[in-house]
Amino acid sequence: MRVDILVTGGTVFASRYIAEYFSENEHNVFVLNRGSRPQSFGVIPIIADRHQLGDSLRGRHFDAVIDVTAYNAEDVNDLLDGLESFDNYILISSSAVYPETLPQPFRETDKCGENRYWGRYGTDKSAAEKALFSRVPDAYALRPPYLCGPMNNLHREAFVFECAEQNREFYLPKCGEMKLQFFHIGNLCSVIEAILQKLPDQHIFNVGYDTAVSIKEWIELCYHIVGKAPRFEYVSEVIPQRSYFPFYDYEYVLDVSAMNTIISELTPLEESLRQSYEWFRNNRSSIVRKPLMEFIDNELRKEKL
Template sequence: MKILITGGTTFVSRFTAEYFVAKGHDVVVLNRGSREQVDGVTHLQCDRLYLGDKLKGAYFDLVLDITAYTQEHIQALLTSGVSFCDYVFISSSAVYPETNPQPFIEEQECGRNSVWGDYGMNKLNAERYLQVHISNAYILRPPYFYGMYDNLYREAFPFDCAMQDRPFYLPQNGDMKLQFFHVADLCRFIEILLEKHPDNHVFNVGNKDIVTIKEWVELCYKAVGKTAEFVSVGKDIPQRDYFCFYDYEYVLDVSKQTELMADTFPLEQGLKEEFEWYRDNPDSIYNRKPYMEFIDKELVKK
C-alpha cells in the first residue's frame, strides 16, 4: 500500500511509520521536519494547516491521521486535493463525558469531559467533521497508549523511581483504575480494519484487562528488576503534584475491538520492552515533570 501518516517522528506516529515500513509499504510522512525522520519513509515537509499544493493530485491507499487534534486539522487535509481509499483517525476516549455510565460504549452521547476540557471537545469536533465529509472513515478512541518511543513522563516516572531505589508515593490506597493500549496493537488493529472493512466505523480500542495504579507501578518496578515499596499519600494533596495521572478513572468497553482482535499485548511484557528502550534513550521525554522535587520537598518526612 501507499500510506500517508501525519506526524511520523514521535511516539505513536513514529512507531506506526516504522511498523508499516517494516511491512514493506510505501510510507509518506507529513510533518514540519523538526525531528529526525524514520528510515525508509518519504518525507513531506509541511505544516498540515498550510498544505498549499503539497498533496494536490496525490493518491494514497490509506491516510492514517494521528496528529489531528482539531476540526481545522481534518479540514485542511480533506481540502488539500488529496484522494484516498481508506481513512483512519486516531481520536481519544476524552470525547466521553465523565458523567456517562461506565464502561463507556461507542453509542453513548459524547461531549465535554471536565478533566480533559478543550482537548476532548476538539477531538470530538474533528470526529464530527470527518464523519460528515468521509462517511466510511474509521475512528479509533484509545485510552492511554504505551510502548517504545513514549515521550510523555508517565512510565518513565516509576522507571526513574525504581532505578534510583526510591519508594513510590502512591495516591491513597492505589486502587484507581487504568486502561492501556500498546502501540503495536494499534497497528495490528488498523491492519485488521483494512482487511475486513467492518460495517462499524467507530471503535473503542484498548486492553480488556484493567489494572489499578498500584498494580501498574508494581509492573513498572518489575520491568526495572526492582520491587516497589509504597508510601500512601492522602487525598488532601493534589495528585498531579506528585503522580503522573489525573485523579480520574474510566474504563472503555472494547468488545467490538475484541470481536475482530481477540488478544492484546501483555502489559508486563510491553512495559519491560518500553523500559529497555527508555533506559537507552533517557532524553526522549519532552516535558519531564518535577514530581520527585515535590515529593522530596513536601512529602518526605524530615
Template sequence: MNRKILIMGGSYFIGKSIAETFSQFGDDVYVLNRGSRPLHDSRIKELVCDREDQEQLKKILNDHHFEVVIDVSATNKKHLQYLIESLHTDRLASFIFISSSAVYDVENLSIPYKVSDPLGENSYWGDYGTNKIEAETYLKTQLTNSQIIILRPPYVYGENNYAQRESFIFDHLVHHQPIIIPNQGDTLLQFIYTHDLAKICLDLSLKKLDHLSIYNVGNKKPLSIKEWILCLSEVAKREPIFKEFDYLKHGYKIRDFFPFHDYDNVLEINIDFDETLFIEGAQIAFDWYQKTPIEFKKNVRKNEEEIINKYF
C-alpha cells in the same frame, strides 16, 4: 500493487509504530510532520510541513494520491479540515483518525464507557477532550466515498513514549526513590501497547467496512495504579517504595506528583485483536528507557520533594 499510505505525525511514538507496521507489510509509507525528529528508516518517506499552514499543506500534498490516511496528530477540527481540503480523495479507501477516551463525559457515565455512550466534556481533560469531539463530529460528515474509522484508545504505552508515564516510574524504581500515589492506589487505568494500536490500524485498513466505524481500542483488563506500578517493578527488578498521599486534604492535584488523572478510565472494548501481554510491552518500554536520556519535569520533581519533606 503496494498501497500509498499517509501518516500525519509519523516520526515518534504512536505514529512511528504505525509507520513501521505499514512499511513492514509492504505499503509505500509517507509521513507528514514538521521534520523536528529524524526518521532513521530509509523505507519511509518524509513530507515536511506545518499542518496548520493550509497553503503549505495543499502545496505539498498536491502531487500525491493516497489509498489510506492515518491521522495521529490532529487535536482539533481545524487540523482535520485543513487536511481533508488538501487531499486528493479519488483513490482514498480509508481515513483512520486516532481520537481518545477523553471524549467521554465520565462524571455522568458508568464504567466501562461504551462507544454508544453520549459524548461530552470530560472535566479531567478539558479542551483536549472537547476538541477531539469537535474533530470527530466534523469527520463524520466528510469523505462520503471513503470509509472513516475512528479509534478511541485509553492510555497508550510502549517504547518512544514522550508522555512521562512508565518512564517516570522506571526512573523512580531504578534510583530507589519513593513513588507518591493517591490514597489506596486503586484507581483503574487501561492501556494499549503502541504496536497493538498500529496493528489494529493495519488490519482495519484491509477490511471492507461501513462508511463510519468507531472502536474503543485497549486491553481487556484494566490495572489499578498499584498493579500498574508492580508490573513495572517486575520488569525493572526493583521493589517499589509506595507513599500513599491524601493530596486533596493538603491542597494538591494528582498531576502535581503523578502522571495520571485520578479517575477510572475504563472502556468497553468492541474490537478483537491479538493483545500484547502488559508485562511484555512493559519490558520493551523498560529496555527503551534504559538507553534513552529523559529530562523529567522539574516542577513535578520539586513537588515530590516538597511532599516527601513535609508529610513523610
C-alpha cells in the same frame, strides 16, 4: 499487497511507531510533518504544515490516511482540503470524548460531551471526529485509553522506571486502588491493519486491553521490570495528584468488545512495559519530563520528615 499510506506526524511516539510499523511491513509510508525532528528510516517525508499544504499533496493518491495528529476540527478540515485522492481515512481520536458522568464502561454508541478532567482536549477531539464524518462518512475513528509501549516519550512509565532505578520509595495516591486502562501501541497498529483489510461496518472503535489495572499493580509491574520492589508511601487526597503522580485522579473503563471481533491477540501489559523500559534505557533524553520528583522531594519528603 504493498500500498501507499500517509501518516500525519511520524516523528514522535504514536505517529512514529505507526509509520515504522507499516514501513517494516513493506508498505510505502509517507509522513507529513514540518521537518523539525529526525525522520525514521524507510519512510518518505513530505515536509509541510498541515494548515498550509498548498500543492504538497496534489497529484498523489493514498490507499490509506492514518491521521494521528489531528486534535480539532480545523486540523481535519485543512488536511482534507489538501488531499487530492485517498481510499480510506483512519483518525486516531481519544477516549477523552466521553463525559465522566456516563455509566461505565463507555461504549461507542454513548453520546460524546465535555469531560471535566480532559476539558478542551476531549471536546476538540470530538469536534475532529464530527468534521471527519461530515465529509468522509465511511472514515474510521479509534478511541484509545492510555497508550503504552516503546517510543512513549511522555513522563508516565518513564517516571516510574526512574524511581525504580534510583530505588526510591513511591508516593501513591490514596490507597492505590484507582484503575487505569492501557493499550499497547503495537496493538493499535494491529487494529488499523485489521480495519484496512476487513473494512468493517462499524466505523468507531474503542480500543484497549480488556481489563483495567490498579495503579498499585501497575507501579509494582514497572518496578518488577527494573528488578526492584516498591516501598509505598500513601498520599492523602488533599494534595493535588498530578503534582506527584503522572495520571489524573480519574478512573474509567472502555468497552472494547467490538475491537475484539476484528483482532484476537494482544501484547500482554507486562511485555508492553518491558519493551517500554528497553526503549527508555536507550532514549532517556527523549522523555518530556515533568517536575514530579522535585515536588516529591520538596513537599512530600519534607512533610514526612
